[in-house]
Amino acid sequence: MRRLAFSLAITLALAACGAEPIWAPDEAVARARYVSGERPSITLYTVVRKSGNEGAHSGLMIDGSQRVMFDPAGTWHHPTVPERNDLHYGITERMRKFYIDYHARETYDVVEHKIYVSPEVAELAIRRAEAYGAVNKAFCGNSVSDILKGLPGFETVPRTFFPNKIMNAFAKLPGVTTKIHHDGDPDNNSGVLMVQASFGNQSGY
Template sequence: MTPLRPLRLLLTLLLPLVLAACGASTVWAPDEEVARAAHVTGAPPSITLYTVISTNTGAGGHSSLLIDGTQRVLFDPAGTFYHPWVPERNDVLYGITEQMRKFYIDYHARETYFVRDQKLAVSLETAERLRAAVEAHGAAPKAFCANSVAQVLRTIPEFKDLPGGFSPVRLSAAFGALPGVVTHDHYDGDPANNSGVLMIEAERARELGIERPAGH
């Protein structure tokens, strides 16, 4: 056996595992759920970049994008957030009321992570173009959150110079340097394990007879 054959055999065995790790789960809420959940804030159009950052190392753990146009949606690529009242279509979450927006922040903020929100006023046309872009993006593979958010933002000329790659903190720094961005950091002393937040919401859903849909 030549030296290359064991390597080729190893790669052949590992390839299915690599492809499985890069896969993205498909979630597609029914039309009636999405239409029923649509939330209009009435506020001026804006976008908000959320970045989850380690309180210990300063490293970024996640990126997502809130888009407030004719309705408010949240692009949460490769995210783990779930709520029974928030329909999802491939990383796009609908029904983002102010209560849900705060719950999303609370879900991620804990003693080991804080959440940075960076809000920027945009035109209604820009907000709607971004909503169309996230709806067309499809489900993101794990660890592709910052990459996916940057890819969507760069469809707009004024954001074309934002960096790509896999660093939420790098994307946050570049976005924060744009004129007009307003930044807030959200801290929470909850335990590092945020399962308690989900248990409370799950119990509320059970009390109301709401079941978790298949595919989540």
């Protein structure tokens, strides 16, 4: 996959999940709100090392009354996407692609598992993600499994620190679709380092 022209002005640290408490102001969150118009769904993104197939990171996109991305202890961000403690608002289709493109590289694939849910389940997942708080280093899988565990229809997803265990359980849920995102970009991710100022105010974000 060709590197997207627009991307993120931050340095990658894939395996090292780490996050600081962040709280975007109300007006920024309200302004960024994005409604996809699609059926409510929950999508699990798992970053998997090509050599050895170890899970390196878990992220959760929730598409309900709005589309958000729970990226616990992750390093992904964008200046037009406000964040509150690992929950990112305003996940347009372009931002979704940025998220995937940021993580996929010559040594990592991004595995996408998507399942349609009721509006009530999607909203409950958003509320859980909003209430979860900033996630500590190496707790990305644990926090994603905490949010999923106990949601109606997700009872078989275990509480675990391991992204692959979450992925394998999620993949067995009825109706799940799977997509694998490959990218041959260098492992140092130098292609995603660029100034955002010229793009941050353009429409489509």
